[in-house]
Amino acid sequence: MGVVTDPARGPKQDRSRATRQRLLEAAVSCLADRGWAGSTVAVVAERAGVSRGAAQHHFPTREDLFTAAVEYVAEERSHALRTLPVRTRPETVAALVDLYTGPLFRAALHLWVAASDEPQLRDRVTELEARVGRETHRIAVDLLAADESRPGVRETVQGLLDMARGLGLANLLTDDTARRERVVVEWGRIVEEALKR
Amino acid sequence: MGVVTDPARGPKQDRSRATRQRLLEAAVSCLADRGWAGSTVAVVAERAGVSRGAAQHHFPTREDLFTAAVEYVAEERSHALRTLPVRTRPETVAALVDLYTGPLFRAALHLWVAASDEPQLRDRVTELEARVGRETHRIAVDLLAADESRPGVRETVQGLLDMARGLGLANLLTDDTARRERVVVEWGRIVEEALKR
Numbered sequence: 001m002g003v004v005t006d007p008a009r010g011p012k013q014d015r016s017r018a019t020r021q022r023l024l025e026a027a028v029s030c031l032a033d034r035g036w037a038g039s040t041v042a043v044v045a046e047r048a049g050v051s052r053g054a055a056q057h058h059f060p061t062r063e064d065l066f067t068a069a070v071e072y073v074a075e076e077r078s079h080a081l082r083t084l085p086v087r088t089r090p091e092t093v094a095a096l097v098d099l100y101t102g103p104l105f106r107a108a109l110h111l112w113v114a115a116s117d118e119p120q121l122r123d124r125v126t127e128l129e130a131r132v133g134r135e136t137h138r139i140a141v142d143l144l145a146a147d148e149s150r151p152g153v154r155e156t157v158q159g160l161l162d163m164a165r166g167l168g169l170a171n172l173l174t175d176d177t178a179r180r181e182r183v184v185v186e187w188g189r190i191v192e193e194a195l196k197r
Numbered sequence: 198m199g200v201v202t203d204p205a206r207g208p209k210q211d212r213s214r215a216t217r218q219r220l221l222e223a224a225v226s227c228l229a230d231r232g233w234a235g236s237t238v239a240v241v242a243e244r245a246g247v248s249r250g251a252a253q254h255h256f257p258t259r260e261d262l263f264t265a266a267v268e269y270v271a272e273e274r275s276h277a278l279r280t281l282p283v284r285t286r287p288e289t290v291a292a293l294v295d296l297y298t299g300p301l302f303r304a305a306l307h308l309w310v311a312a313s314d315e316p317q318l319r320d321r322v323t324e325l326e327a328r329v330g331r332e333t334h335r336i337a338v339d340l341l342a343a344d345e346s347r348p349g350v351r352e353t354v355q356g357l358l359d360m361a362r363g364l365g366l367a368n369l370l371t372d373d374t375a376r377r378e379r380v381v382v383e384w385g386r387i388v389e390e391a392l393k394r
Contacts, residue, residue, distance in 0.1 A: 035314040037234055106313070109366075113310045116303070116369050117232040126370045155383035159360055162380065166363030169306075172313050173323045183359065186352035194387045 020058050022048040027069035032106035036114035041065055067124045070111050073104045074132045081139050089195065090188030092143045093160065097184050099136070100168030109172065136161060146195055156194050163187065217255050219245040224266035229303035233311035238262055264321045267308050270301045271329045278336050286392065287385030289340045290357065294381050296333070297365030298374075306369065333358060343392055353391050360384065
């Protein structure tokens with residue numbers, strides 16, 4: 001009895017879960033590195049060290065795999081953000097902007113742009129984007145201690161997240177870190193002022 | 198003598214110029230509608246009503262055509278922005294955001310995302326993006342009457358343009374106009390305050 005398992009879930013289910021997770025992580029890194037055109041179930045299965053049959057068992061279509069992947073990593077990211085220690089507003093602005101400059105944003109961007117041209121992706125990605133966007137907005141409101149019952153506060157937070165998305169885009173082709181850090185310092189102050197009024 | 202021409206440029210040069218312009222405009226609308234994968238010189242030539250040979254005479258490679266197209270439309274846009282009548286800062290914020298929500302932004306976005314995966318495009322698009330970005334920044338500083346010698350002003354304008362870019366991205370899959378207009382009203386106020394300090 002060397003293996004301890006959840007009595008409701010045998011080692012087989014645990015393995016299946018681990019395989020699924022490996023596939024999702026490989027799918028995001030593949031999308032970020034190679035774009036939609038270079039991302040197929042076969043390429044991801046190989047990257048994850050999983051057989052193509054096993055990959056197709058978990059995700060019957062390419063669209064299933066890549067929308068699930070972006071959703072999975074967005075959830076991980078939301079969870080990480082929610083469990084950050086309480087911090088100042090300028091620090092929160094910096095943490096929110098960080099969400100949009102890593103491999104997840106690159107992967108999501110490739111998925112959005114592909115979805116704008118491919119009808120079979122469009123509805124799913126639109127729905128996913130709306131859901132992830134609402135969740136990120138809720139987290140931002142909490143972390144910034146923003147009172148949305150006051151006029152303009154909701155739009156202040158929305159514009160901040162739009163700015164974070166634009167900073168992510170500016171980081172796509174070149175390392176924009178130095179410029180971004182200066183913008184984030186100034187906008188940390190601006191958001192602090194705007195929310196105090 | 199029914200045709201009046203610039204003495205330095207005969208009717209042949211004028212026709213060549215008009216053909217070039219038709220190709221550039223067709224290239225931008227093709228990139229915006231069909232993405233990089235669906236955009237070839239042949240498809241654009243057909244859309245422009247120009248022979249493939251003539252198209253290749255003007256633009257030997259696909260990369261030549263599409264980078265020239267995005268640059269051409271960006272220049273037209275900068276010119277239009279520069280010749281706007283003087284307006285208030287909140288109106289200027291709205292006009293700047295409008296730059297990022299039309300077909301040019303969609304075309305540029307497809308080109309950026311393709312460039313992030315394709316080495317033969319990457320350097321050219323990076324250089325183009327830097328040039329267009331600097332020009333847009335200069336125009337924004339002028340229109341907003343922003344004094345960049347004061348600390349934080351440069352970053353305030355940069356962050357505003359990042360926000361505009363993020364708002365363009367939010368408009369990619371769905372019509373985000375109603376939400377965007379509310380964000381723009383509020384951020385018009387916030388930028389006005391920030392530049393007054």
